[in-house]
Structures are given as C-alpha cells and as structure tokens.
Amino acid sequence: MLDFDPWWVVGFVDGEGCFSVSMHRNAMAKSTGGWQLHPAFHVYQHEEHGDVLEQLVITFGCGRIRAKGPNSKVSTFAVHSLVELSERVIPFFEQHPLIVKQNDFTLFAVIVRAMLRKEHLKREGFERLVKLAYAMNRGGKQRSRTLDEILMGSSETARQAPS
Amino acid sequence: MLDFDPWWVVGFVDGEGCFSVSMHRNAMAKSTGGWQLHPAFHVYQHEEHGDVLEQLVITFGCGRIRAKGPNSKVSTFAVHSLVELSERVIPFFEQHPLIVKQNDFTLFAVIVRAMLRKEHLKREGFERLVKLAYAMNRGGKQRSRTLDEILMGSSETARQAPS
Numbered sequence: 001m002l003d004f005d006p007w008w009v010v011g012f013v014d015g016e017g018c019f020s021v022s023m024h025r026n027a028m029a030k031s032t033g034g035w036q037l038h039p040a041f042h043v044y045q046h047e048e049h050g051d052v053l054e055q056l057v058i059t060f061g062c063g064r065i066r067a068k069g070p071n072s073k074v075s076t077f078a079v080h081s082l083v084e085l086s087e088r089v090i091p092f093f094e095q096h097p098l099i100v101k102q103n104d105f106t107l108f109a110v111i112v113r114a115m116l117r118k119e120h121l122k123r124e125g126f127e128r129l130v131k132l133a134y135a136m137n138r139g140g141k142q143r144s145r146t147l148d149e150i151l152m153g154s155s156e157t158a159r160q161a162p163s
Numbered sequence: 164m165l166d167f168d169p170w171w172v173v174g175f176v177d178g179e180g181c182f183s184v185s186m187h188r189n190a191m192a193k194s195t196g197g198w199q200l201h202p203a204f205h206v207y208q209h210e211e212h213g214d215v216l217e218q219l220v221i222t223f224g225c226g227r228i229r230a231k232g233p234n235s236k237v238s239t240f241a242v243h244s245l246v247e248l249s250e251r252v253i254p255f256f257e258q259h260p261l262i263v264k265q266n267d268f269t270l271f272a273v274i275v276r277a278m279l280r281k282e283h284l285k286r287e288g289f290e291r292l293v294k295l296a297y298a299m300n301r302g303g304k305q306r307s308r309t310l311d312e313i314l315m316g317s318s319e320t321a322r323q324a325p326s
Contacts, residue, residue, distance in 0.1 A: 004262070005170040005173075005174075006170075007168040007169075007170035007171045007174065008170045008171070008173055008174035008177070008262065009174060010168075010171055010174060011168075011170065011171035011172060011173060011174025011175035011176075011177070011178070012174035012175070012177050012178045012263075013174075013178075014171070014174070014175050014178070014215075015174070015175045015176075015177070015178020015179035015180075016178040016179075017178075045263070046301075048301065049263045052177075052262060052263055099167070099171065099175075099215060100175075100208070100212045100215055138209075138211065
C-alpha cells in the first residue's frame, strides 16, 4: 500500500487531473434543447503506473479505472456520479485547495451542487450552468460546439414550448 | 505569494515533471566517442499558469523558466547545473520521495553525483552512466539513438586510442 499525503494528491491532480463538464445529446431533455450536462473528474496516467490510480480509488472512496481508449496505454481514473462528486471529491479539494486548477474546480463544484438541486432541468438554470461550464478549462477552447450553439437549442425549445 | 506544501510539489512533479539525461554531441569529448551526458530536471506548464513555475524557482532556489519552443504556449522550469541539481533538487526529493517517478529520480541522482565526481570523463564510467540513463523513462523508448549506437562510438574511440 502506498502512503499518499493529501497534498501529494492535490499536486498530482493539479498536474494530471481534469474537472470537466461535457455536453451530451439526449432527446429526452426537451426543456434544455436536447442537451445534458455531464460533470466528471478524471486523472490520467500511463498504464505503467496504474497503481497510482488504484490508490486514488482508495483515497476518494469512489471512481473507476479504465483505459483511455481501445489502444491507449493511458489509464484514467474517473468519477461521474453527482453524489460521489458531491460527497467525496469536492469536500476533499475544499479541505485541500488546488493551485493550478482551483478556478476550474470552483466552477465545477457550483455546477455539481446546482445539478443535485435539479437546477439544470429548467431552462434558466441550464443556461446559467452551461455558461459556467464554458468558462472552465481556458474558456472552453477545446469544445466542439460553441456556447451559442448550445444555448440556441435551449432557447429554440423554450420558444416552441407553450408559455 | 502562493503557499506550496512540499508534498504538493512532489505530486505536481510526479505529474508534470521530468528527470532526464540526454546525449549531446561534443567533438571535444574524445574519451567518450564524442558524446556528453546532459542531466536536466524539467517541469512543464501551460503559460497561463506560469506563476506556478515561478514558485518552483523559489522552492528550489534555482532554475530558469522559458517557453518550450518559439511558438509554444507551454512554459518549462529547468535546472541543468550539476551543482544545483546536487545541492538543491536531489536533496528535496530525498526528503520528500516521489511516487510515480521515484525510479527515474533514483537513477538520475546516481548519474548526477557520479558526474560531479567526474566519473563520466573516462570510458568505463561513461558507459556505466549511459546504461543507467537509458534505463530511465521507460527504458529510453523515446530516444533518437539506441544504446548500442552511443556505446559503439565510445568503444571505437577507446580502440583507436593508444593502449
């Protein structure tokens, strides 16, 4: 068993971790233009040192380890569950603040907690959270869809819905 | 001023750091077939969070920050000096052991200290240290020259030298 100082975990996550909120299509999510928010916490590592990720499962008491892709030699530790993010991951980083990824984490925590309160299921809440999500990770530069594309879907749906 | 716990530094270096010993051509290094060993400690970071690297300069009391390349948005903190590596960097990681990169670090420390004792200036010492260097970073898979290519040059020079 490796002995992980919590600050080691913070430094490692500042290097190899990612707090993200991705956008997924879901035809059932009519009030939000067919879009859903998917928060996730990932940590990446070459499979050679996969034991480090197993230790993160112990540290956080949650999370799954998988290969990044079918032929990838990179493994990922991932937490997707809103409850696990809210009860395990977020409190850990509130007690041990990140340095590099603190801004992304702060927005991430706001989004996860708002989703637990179901704020994302109504258009206004959804739009607020999408804007926060797009402010994460260098202003969402790596996203395949613009903020306007997402919000346009949401607004169109709103206009079509009976008032 | 940011407040860096030493274990944060260890975790961050386990993620974004690199201990490496590269091979450089130097026609003056006749006893080693024209090859020189260049140990270096690097930490990488997107320029957006370059302040973290500046803090590493304070933590280690040495090192320079530069862009990774002319058009790169990645900044690097680098220590090349054998004396600074030996007196500043290596003791820090002996007091606060790495997890992911501990094996690479151990070999790196052996090489740096042997070079300070000038062991690399003679053929036998050079060959021993090159073999250690090639055992680092997943067996030197990312190197442009094979271990045999380097050692062949060293041995050829030795054969040509008067006995």
